[in-house]
Amino acid sequence: MTMETATNGWEEGRRPPSRFAEGLRRNLPGYLFLSPWLIGFFCLTLGPALGSLYLSFTDYDLLSAPRFAGVSNYVHMATADPNFGAAMKVTFLYVALSVPLKLAFALAVAMMLNRGMRGLPVYRAIFYLPSLLGASVAIAVLWRQLFAADGLVNDLLWVFGIEGPSWISNPNYSLYTLVILSVWQFGSPMIIFLAGLRQIPADMYEAASIDGASKRRQFVKITLPLLTPVIFFNLVIQTIDAFKAFTPAFIVSGGSGGPINSTLFYTLYLYQEAFGYFRMGYASALAWVLVAIIAGFTALSFLSTKYWVHYDD
Amino acid sequence: MTDAAAQALPGQQPAYPALRSAISHSVLMAVSFVMLYPILWMLAGSLRPADDLFGGNTSLIPSQVTIEAYKDGWFGLQISFGKFFVNSLIIATLATIGNVLAASLAAFAFTRLKFRGRAIWFALMLGTLMLPYHVTLIPQYVLFLKLGWVNTWLPLIVPKYFAVDAFFIFLMVQFFRGIPRELDEAAMMDGCSPWRIYTRIMLPLSLPVLATAAIFSFIWTWEDFFGPLIYISDTGLYTVQLALRSFIDSSGSTNWNALFAMSVLSLIPIFLIFLFFQRLLIEGIATTGMKR
Numbered sequence: 001m002t003m004e005t006a007t008n009g010w011e012e013g014r015r016p017p018s019r020f021a022e023g024l025r026r027n028l029p030g031y032l033f034l035s036p037w038l039i040g041f042f043c044l045t046l047g048p049a050l051g052s053l054y055l056s057f058t059d060y061d062l063l064s065a066p067r068f069a070g071v072s073n074y075v076h077m078a079t080a081d082p083n084f085g086a087a088m089k090v091t092f093l094y095v096a097l098s099v100p101l102k103l104a105f106a107l108a109v110a111m112m113l114n115r116g117m118r119g120l121p122v123y124r125a126i127f128y129l130p131s132l133l134g135a136s137v138a139i140a141v142l143w144r145q146l147f148a149a150d151g152l153v154n155d156l157l158w159v160f161g162i163e164g165p166s167w168i169s170n171p172n173y174s175l176y177t178l179v180i181l182s183v184w185q186f187g188s189p190m191i192i193f194l195a196g197l198r199q200i201p202a203d204m205y206e207a208a209s210i211d212g213a214s215k216r217r218q219f220v221k222i223t224l225p226l227l228t229p230v231i232f233f234n235l236v237i238q239t240i241d242a243f244k245a246f247t248p249a250f251i252v253s254g255g256s257g258g259p260i261n262s263t264l265f266y267t268l269y270l271y272q273e274a275f276g277y278f279r280m281g282y283a284s285a286l287a288w289v290l291v292a293i294i295a296g297f298t299a300l301s302f303l304s305t306k307y308w309v310h311y312d313d
Numbered sequence: 314m315t316d317a318a319a320q321a322l323p324g325q326q327p328a329y330p331a332l333r334s335a336i337s338h339s340v341l342m343a344v345s346f347v348m349l350y351p352i353l354w355m356l357a358g359s360l361r362p363a364d365d366l367f368g369g370n371t372s373l374i375p376s377q378v379t380i381e382a383y384k385d386g387w388f389g390l391q392i393s394f395g396k397f398f399v400n401s402l403i404i405a406t407l408a409t410i411g412n413v414l415a416a417s418l419a420a421f422a423f424t425r426l427k428f429r430g431r432a433i434w435f436a437l438m439l440g441t442l443m444l445p446y447h448v449t450l451i452p453q454y455v456l457f458l459k460l461g462w463v464n465t466w467l468p469l470i471v472p473k474y475f476a477v478d479a480f481f482i483f484l485m486v487q488f489f490r491g492i493p494r495e496l497d498e499a500a501m502m503d504g505c506s507p508w509r510i511y512t513r514i515m516l517p518l519s520l521p522v523l524a525t526a527a528i529f530s531f532i533w534t535w536e537d538f539f540g541p542l543i544y545i546s547d548t549g550l551y552t553v554q555l556a557l558r559s560f561i562d563s564s565g566s567t568n569w570n571a572l573f574a575m576s577v578l579s580l581i582p583i584f585l586i587f588l589f590f591q592r593l594l595i596e597g598i599a600t601t602g603m604k605r
Contacts, residue, residue: 023429026427026428026429027428027429028428029426029428029506029507030422030426030427030428030431031422031428033418033419033421033422033426033507033511034418034419034422034423034428034434036414036415036418036419036474036475036476037415037418037419037422037438037475037476037482038434039475040415040472040475040476040477041437041438041441041475043456043475044449044453044472044475044477045441045444045449045477047452048448048449048450048451048452048453048456049444049448049449049452051451051452051455052448052449052450052451052452055451055452062455062458109341109344112337112340112341113341115337117334117337117338117341118334119338123341123345124595125587125591125595126345126348126349127344127345127348128591128594128595129348129349129352129584129587130348130352132532132583132587132594133352133580133583133584135533135536135538136535136536136538136554136579136580136583137536137538137554137557137558137576137579138355138557138575138576138577138579138580139576139580141557141561141572141573141576142351142352142354142355142573142576143351145355145358145569145573146351146354152351152354184348184351188598191595191598191599192598192599194599195599240443240445243445244445244446244447246538246539247538247539250538250542251558251561254561254562267447270447271539271542271543274450274451274454275543280451280455283451284451286447287445287447287448287450287451288448290445290447290448291444291445291447291448294443294445298443
């Protein structure tokens with residue numbers, strides 16, 4: 001649209017309008033359409049974000065006014081809060097295990113499906129279903145029961161003569177049950193991988209096999225490099241999602257993050273501080289540390305793209 | 314996607330195509346079975362008599378089918394689950410309308426209208442895409458507390474009418490950009506107002522993306538646990554997710570098959586949407602590649 005004034009649809013004025021009226025005429029429709037979002041942006045996003053930044057430097061229990069406390073919340077977190085350390089450890093371990101496993105599984109299944117399998121829509125639907133249901137309380141309830149002392153997993157192990165522990169209430173295993181839950185939901189990155197695989201021109205493989213390149217070599221030299229933008233995208237999205245995981249840990253541990261803090265996801269700890277103990281200032285500081293971690297991770301990922309992500313142009 | 318076979322990669326002609334395909338199918342079927350087994354096990358568990366649920370019961374076929382667990386569960390809390398389903402339905406429907414309405418208005422402004430500062434607002438909108446909601450959580454809670462909205466559904470619904478979830482704006486911007494500009498430019502030349510272009514041209518041409526947004530919005534609101542957990546305390550206002558959680562506490566480990574029965578019911582709306590709108594969901598993910 002180059003001819004702004006002629007094409008914006010507002011009737012032509014009868015007399016030459018003032019500059020203000022002219023500006024209004026040009027900009028008003030856009031701002032009217034944008035107004036719900038603008039109100040939301042200022043009142044529900046930007047305002048609250050700045051508010052929580054301020055609160056993170058205060059002590060605030062909702063009942064009395066926030067008391068300025070300098071950087072004490074952050075200092076406490078770094079030096080004197082064992083639960084914060086536990087939450088960080090659990091969360092990073094969860095992210096580091098669940099994201100690569102989930103993506104590897106998603107890619108492997110997508111590659112199989114992309115070989116022109118008959119029944120692809122059926123398989124794709126089956127694999128996608130857990131991603132859709134996974135966030136609900138019902139699935140967390142199911143997981144809790146699968147890995148209980150008398151749950152399905154132990155019943156199956158018993159068939160092979162193995163007596164399994166109560167996975168959920170054993171701090172050595174509880175986090176891994178949640179990692180499995182996350183990997184179980186590999187369907188949505190798989191669909192994105194499938195869409196990416198479809199974009200790779202078939203003649204590349206043709207040329208490669210005429211030149212005598214093996215399947216493995218084709219995967220390493222063609223599929224992987226051309227898929228790196230999609231891998232990158234999935235990696236960023238899944239990692240951010242993993243940092244924000246809440247419901248499974250809450251349901252499986254009954255809200256405690258136990259046993260012995262072994263499922264104390266970062267967001268669960270934040271919830272406990274904010275709505276269990278009403279330490280709103282401290283919880284705000286926790287939220288900003290989470291933002292810093294996510295922003296730091298995202299920035300690093302973007303910086304790293306020039307070393308491993310291959311763009312066509 | 315029936316042309317999948319046609320898209321098979323040439324140059325990958327294996328020595329024994331039939332054998333290779335049989336192996337692939339076996340692997341995929343095995344994976345499918347493992348993936349679905351837990352869900353089917355839950356369904357089977359919900360149909361078993363109460364004393365038959367655990368202890369060597371790995372089979373998917375109950376020895377005896379009964380809907381006892383559904384009756385127990387339905388009246389398991391002081392209020393029947395019917396009430397919670399209605400609550401969830403109202404919240405999810407109103408939230409979905411809000412999301413679709415507000416996001417389409419914003420996406421229309423971003424893609425079709427010219428105004429000063431558009432690029433900056435667009436960049437800010439994209440910036441909020443990755444912002445974790447935790448960072449706005451506490452001041453929002455304080456705001457809603459001051460407004461007297463805590464322990465009502467308003468905090469779960471009203472923000473959606475202000476397009477707080479930028480994902481939906483992004484989704485629609487992507488789609489609107491694909492609609493030929495000639496259509497609305499011609500209409501503008503003819504003196505159509507932006508509002509008419511939005512309602513008469515853009516919305517009717519965007520039904521697929523509006524449906525996709527509506528479906529995701531409905532499912533996510535239906536499954537949302539965190540929002541109701543912090544805002545709703547009155548049992549009569551509970552959503553299904555919240556009721557399930559409270560059911561775990563009240564039934565403890567004694568009444569698992571009633572809990573399973575209610576869990577199965579809570580998944581049915583999502584499952585139905587999945588059955589009927591699978592294509593839209595999968596295309597929505599594949600094209601924007603965002604979130605779950």
